[in-house]
Amino acid sequence: MKILVCISKTPDTTAKIAFTDNNKKFATEGVQWIINPYDEWYALVRAIELKEKDPSLVLHLITVATADSDPIIRKALALGGDEAIRVNADSQDSFYVASQIAAVAKSGAYDLVFTGKETIDYNGSSVGGMVAELLDLPYISLATKFELAGTTVTVTREIEGGEETDEGQLPIVVSCEKGVAEQRIPNMKGIMSARTKPLKVVDPTPVEALTSVVAFELPPAKAGVKLVPADNPAELVRLLHEEAKLI
């Protein structure tokens, strides 16, 4: 049984979002990078839990990124996993990334591919579904619970205003969100052993991206808050009714 967990890096959640080059590039100066929270807290931790239950299971991590992502992938290895694979390329767009992951997943004959629900910088929610399609595998997205028994997976997934529980068979692709696992902190042993775990660098397969970002834009600043006295919420109701016309 082989599991592949997709790991991406994103700016720290408190990073200042700004752009350079005529709003064409994200300003990376001073930005701290983290493992995308959905990948780290949910997908990776759930995979580690599966391996703790069944140590014979092989757990690999994959990232599509250039060498400056190595610290991030080592950090992920410090949490767990046997080895990491880095496809040495810029993540041009979701399709490009998914094609790289699918190629590795296919040649490595993985039974289970985990992704995060979405990257918190590009917010695509796309890579998992694309990987599944490229491998012609079933895909269960937005998982909030994941159980594995033999080759049967039972997954609870988010739907509008509720949840649905589905059943599928390996091999399968699953995107993970809150609920699937609880965030962990790497321990010293993990950090030390991560240094010696293999990090394989592979060349990308040639594919064309289907989209490109032409520019970024920041949302307009708010005009400023209109304060209403605490003893007069009726005035707030009047403003929302008459001025904002929302209630």
Next chain:
Amino acid sequence: MSVLVFVDHIDGHVKKASLEAMCYGTKLAENLGLECAGILLGTVSEDLAGLGKYGPKKIYQVKNESLNQLEARLDTKVLAEAVKSSGAKVIIFAHNPSGKAIAPRLSARLKAGLVSGAVSLPDTSNGFVVKKNVFSGKAFAHVNVTTDIKIISLIPNSYPITTSAAQAEVIDLSIQPDSPRVKTGTVSKSSGEIPLTEAEVVVSGGRGLKGPENWGMIEELAKLLHAATACSRPVADAHWRPHNEHVGQTGITIAPNLYIAIGISGAIQHLAGVNRSKVIVVINKDPEAPFFKAADYGIVGDAFEVVPKLIEAVKKMQGIS
């Protein structure tokens, strides 16, 4: 050639996010000189010709009850055939759980560029450039799609619904789906009647409310305003409220018309999930709470005093008491 809108449904009814997608698709088709059509997989209880009032001239239906449940792999194959037979150039999804499952698959299958989480109509003056949400609501990206066929998923509550008296022509498409490889099972609905992602008004509570026992007033206010309820992350982490109410950078991203934040400090990760709300109201006892900088209206005061009074004032306006 057409703009094809995926018409998503649940419990026999077309989802509101798909009504928005139809209006969006109709306007886009008009801008491109194309026709807008909808495609519905499975069956619903409402009259499909009536969907014409949201703009589509045609509604294709693959009438097969096995398609009522989402199975992204099957649905994608069926849609790919429908795209071919209808000559669709642009396919529109709602950026909701179904859209997030199917749109990327269809994109990979057709090698059609996808812009997910779009917030407005494409600019076609120089290419096909779609504005989308990035950095979890902290910014937008303008993304150019370079492929012949294009796919867009539209964030719910980003495009207004307008209606006319028109009727659509309903066309049966006979496409035989494969057998499913995922068995869909039990559905559990959360307590709120209005799904958070579709809600026009959201009342949200944070750690300032002290404990789950104090959510009665939040629910009462929400009910009066036909609002969904939401919460900050620590509130969900402490199990005061269910996970699916947690909004923010690592929870659900929402853009209601009105977001009322009560006892929430307004941390950057919380703001990320809600700052595209059209109007934000903040009730917090600390005048220095960062949320006030992102707010349109605010009350500096104790929630336990302010909210009951607010409820009374709403009732009075609605003529309930």
